[in-house]
Amino acid sequence: METIIGYLNNMFAALPRTSQMLKLKQDLLASMEEKYYELKNDGKTENEAVGIVISEFGNIDELISELGIGQNYGEELLPFLSEDEAEGFVAAKKRTGLLIGFGVALCLIGTALLILFTTLAEEGSLGVSEDFGSMLGIISLTVLIVPAIGMFIYSGMKMEPYKHLQDGFQLTYQLKSYLQQKQKAFAPTYTLSLIMGVGLCVLSPIGMFVGSAFDGNVSTYGAAIMLLVVALAVFLLVYYGQIRESYTILLTTKEVTKAKKEEDRVIGAVAAIVWPLATCIFLISGLMFQQWQINWIVFPITGILFGMFSAVYNILKVKNNS
Incomplete structure (x- = not known):
């Protein structure tokens, strides 16, 4: 199969690297690969299978002429994405997912602390006035929101070097296969994180509902606990969602x-x-x-x-x- 891939790459090397040509190459490679494995299953040797595939699909110039594509050489060329760039993009999305998820969690934790300190002050458990308890809660919220905002800004800056991907790119067959394997291997992890995140969001109000059946203040504590649970759920959804999105973007080579x-x-x-x-x-x-x-x-x-x-x-x- 490597011989067929090399042959196809050489045939398209002299042609304009446009989106039409890229699609033709991918479709042609898929057909050649299907025919190759079909011949192998029929008992053909490696050389026989390669020879038959190339003889059946080898006349690319004739195929291009029949389809009427590739004539407009003024069409914008799409650059090839290197493996280092693809790996760097996935790593950057992973880091930004961590920062954004943690930042959102900090905002929710700060809100939970605001509720907690205000309620404790109202009950006299802190030994301070209600106004001071509310101020303490607001200070806690502010202290957590400020670094969260910094994380949001920094995460945006980390993705700046990859904004050019929005203009379109091409993937080699080997790199695309590699990314598809990585995406497939990551799929169970993402599914588990999605189930856990959604499940935590659904279950988060239970403590508050149970508390409201006994005492109003207990339900307030339940609201604080609910926000902490939601913070964990949001972190899971954002972090693993960003990783999944990186593979989706890389494997979608159409121009935005x-x-x-x-x-x-x-x-x-x-x-x-x-x-x-x-x-x-x-x-x-x-x-x-x-x-x-x-x-x-x-x-x-x-x-x-x-x-x-x-x-x-x-x-x-x-x-x-x-």
Whole structure:
């Protein structure tokens, strides 16, 4: 099979490296590989199988002429991605996933500490006034949010060297096969993290519901515990989700269109407004109106509404472009 791959690479070496040529090469290699293994299963020797495959698929110039592609040499060339660049991108996404996941977890932990200190001060367990307890909680929240913001900014800077991937690239057959194997090996880990993350989110309110059946203050502690559990769930979903996304991006070699970039920009802009607003509503309703036992619902509601917006926006964009 290596002989066939080398032959195909030599045949396409003199042709323009356009997206059309890349697709033709990948389709042709898949057909040649299928025919090769079919011949091997029929008892053909290595040399016989290679010879038959090359004789059947070897006339690439004729195939290009029949399909009418590759004539426009002015089409933008797509550069090949090296193995070092691919490995570096996966490593960078892994680091940014760690930073973003940990940063979001810190924000949730800070909110849990705010609830905890405020409740303890109200009960007199801290031996300080309610105002001082609330201030202590706000300080704890601020101390954790500041490094979280730094992590978000730093993670964005770590991905700057790979922004050129949005303009499109090509993968060699060997590199694509290697990445597909890595993605397949990672799939069980991602599935497990997804199950654990979603499961923790679903189970997180149980302590608060149980506590509310006995005492209102106990339910407040349950809200703090719920946020800690959600922090762990979010970390799992973000960290392993970023790793999975790295393989998805690398194995999707199509150029990112202007419409897709515009869609990402709009959804990102809305997210930048909606989620901070939801956090403000959560804190105001808790600090001013002491509704910790119920105001946590603002986050799942925001998530559902934001998901609906993203889906509707995507459908409308597709409809307008069709």
